[in-house]
Amino acid sequence: MSRRTLAAGLAMAAALPLTAQPATAELSSVRFPSARFPLGARVVPTKTMTTVTQGIDLYDVKAGSSTDGYTVTVLMPSGRDYGMLPTAEARVAEVEAAGETASLQKVVRPGVADAPSQTVYMVRVGLWSLKDKKKAEKSAKKLKEAGLKVKVDYLGDDGLKTTGPWDVKVVMIDARTFRGSYAATLGTSVAKRETVSSMAKAGKAVVAVNGGFFNIHTDKALRGEPVGASVVGGRLLSEAVPGRSAVVLRGRTAKITELKTDVTAISQDGERVEVNGINRAATTDELVLYTEEYGAKTPTGGTDAVLDATGRVTGLRASGAAVAKGTRVLHGNGVGSDWLNEHAWQEWKVDVVSKVVDLRTKKALKLTPDLNVIAGGVGLVRNGKTKITAKRDGHDSMNMILRRHPRTLLGTTRNGSLILATIDGRQPGVTVGANFVEAAQFMRWLGATQAINLDGGGSTALFVDKKVVNRPSDGAERGVGDALLVLPQ
Template identity: 60%
Template sequence: MPRRLIAGLAAMSLVMATAPVAAADTAARPVRSKLPTKGFPLAESDAGTQKHTTVAPGLDLFTMVQGKPSDGYTVSLLIKGKDYGSKAEAEAAAEAARAAGHEVGVQRFVRPGVADYPEGEGYMVRTGRWTLAQRHGAEKVVKRLKDDGIKAKVDFLGDDGTRTTGPWNMRVLTIDPGRFRGSLRASLGQSVAKRETPSAMAKHAKAIAAVNGGFFNIHTAKNLRGEPVGISVVNGRLLSEAVPGRSAIVLKGRTARITEVKTSITAKSEGGEKTVVNGVNRMAAADELVLYTEEFGEKTPADEGAEAVLNDKGEVTELRPAGGKVAAGTRVLHGTGIMADWIWSHAWERWTIEIESKVTDLRTRKSIPLTSDTGIIGGSVGLVRNGRAHVTAKTDGYANVNMILRRHPRTLAGVTKSGELILATVDGRRPGVSVGASMVEAAELMMWLGARQAVNLDGGGSSAMVVKGKVVNTPSDGSERGVGDALLVLP
């Protein structure tokens, strides 16, 4: 079986480095036996249930159910392929439906403002309302609209992101660095390119718990879609570059912190010529230089570029056209366009190419040492900063109605003032069972759980939590999805 990429990861408390916990401090630290029971932020009522399981000393699992179902279904007309549009677009779509004999209404909604993106509004065209047991009635209306040439779909009202009674079905895993004696690690599974389920990664590493990591690239070649969209550091090796300014989880030993990061990678030839390396273990765009490592797990793209194969000392052992294996103990510099010319001009055989990789913590402006026990998992959207909601949807590339307002399954990570790591999954897309959460609600939820810093990881069908070999939440795809990376908790 291929060698797995398991990284020991570490971090400090969110605001400053965590000092080692003395034995007396450990004994005095209160045992986490429950989560908050009052003031649940997503519903008017605190009515709910909470079940606690001690997985290991300092590692606790909570199963929480809050709220009750009250939402049903409606039918939304599609406006340029979406279920919303501008006021003028919605009124035009409504008029066309009325002309065809259908009773519809135009509904305004407000997308809340977040830290880096202002409030906005949109308009939907809808008709009818049905209970959870009456979905078939909504489906009949969609068919009648389709017969008249009008595109529409059934919508569950709980997905809207407006006020709801729920319910919310959640799993929360807390890791207390003062009492837990294991470690936090990151895994990319068998390779960077290959997707794998969190439970498979956990099983191979003998982890006692795991959650899915950040987004992976669904817009690249099919055989490369395990590639993380953002930073990945495994065993101190930079395996995917950062999206500059995006939040990430830095792990080391049993500690974690959340911050924003950027990466810089340079290549310097023996002749002194220095250039920027644009990416790591991904498809190269025009005129880019990309570094492939042995963890990539696939042949490099055959895109008419040029490649220099480097041994473990950085010596150029081969110059070749693009499209070849990355053998164990080697790295490959891959250039397209003008950067292919750079390789032919400056990466001569038997010359040495020095590759320098640097990760910078944008809060402290200091470099994060890439030691063998350092690892970083990229998040998707920052949620909480210094104890306050700070949703960075625009900075992180997700400033839209679907990502900010609509409810989806979520995987969330946060760190408390004392350095405790909180991992949470919120099931969604399960009408009558669990509605999921919007980005704004996810931030509110993590603050309620005590997080001073928090980040949204990949969600939707990727959202999964594994404890002792069992998936303890309910993935919305119906089964666990292969993902790019995972955060593991080892004994």
């Protein structure tokens, strides 16, 4: 196969444009759109609707067809599957020295609201149909034997032009007729990861989805910790990453916004100090608050001040012990430990004051028992327009913006209705997932005027009426950090 023929076979759109879409007309209730599916060739989707309970409908949606196949991608010295032009050209020469024909592919990652576009290059070998994956694997093996690092790629995952297919589940909760409420849960503890279905069943939810991202870069036993703000029943259990997207739940209302949190410890001698974190591993010179929901021991190598429900210091202890029910622990190391030893004497009072601020309104949220907060991953839609805040929300990479993954999406409409959606992916020939641009287009198509991306990939799970209704890409449910629950009352 010539390089020209191969390049033609691999030709794809360089980027998905952030196209304007007409504003959704305000409705008295949330309705599934009658327009063509917004992705790919914009075909008429097939859908099946099931009424879950009053005000809640589940839609099983399928669209598109499979035309993508496989190629072999040559990795760059960095280990990435793309690089700058000189690096990519050097890789082409190495492939041809190994007796194979390589294609140099230019790829443009689209610009988003807070990150410019990026042009990179990929080096690829061969093009095989969906049923010929073994042939691609055989070619990859030959290249590995020649000393090249490669991987077999399904082209539907690229995030460029595709015909699909897509397998989507959508839950529409009508603000006009829904009589239940929304809540967040971290399961049995902050530290532990649990499946959405286990948390949903424990909370007696009729619908549930996985929540925000959790910390995969901490100790294995602590990886249930949310990356961002978490409030459950009015209790702040994880601090915000300032300015990142979140969904604020109160009763049967849901609002998407950006948050920051401030936590301060105030000793009875008047000394004040910032509390750096809540229910997470502590770093050098930090002061971290642990609540009874933490579910793990405090870190070793510091000082713990144990507080009762009134804020009275019941004792100072060496760190590395559990948090007893009805207590909180201020843990410090280095400078944080010094502050505790100087201002948290036994029987003294230490008030811990927590504040959660809505950055759109500049007002603090009242931490009442009906308040729940789940951190989002990336803002997608704001005031009816595509606004992808990938950089602010920590996901401005090629992999996260352009490539397709399973997605869990949350949106609100003009009248306050809630839309929850999962787009399954990583299942060649069955469903391709979505990139950020496609996810935003999809939520606008559904009628969302505000929308965010929650955790996705293998975490994507939608629980409806006692079972998971989507197909998690791991083949089974993954344990996650938190979940959003839709309660019948």
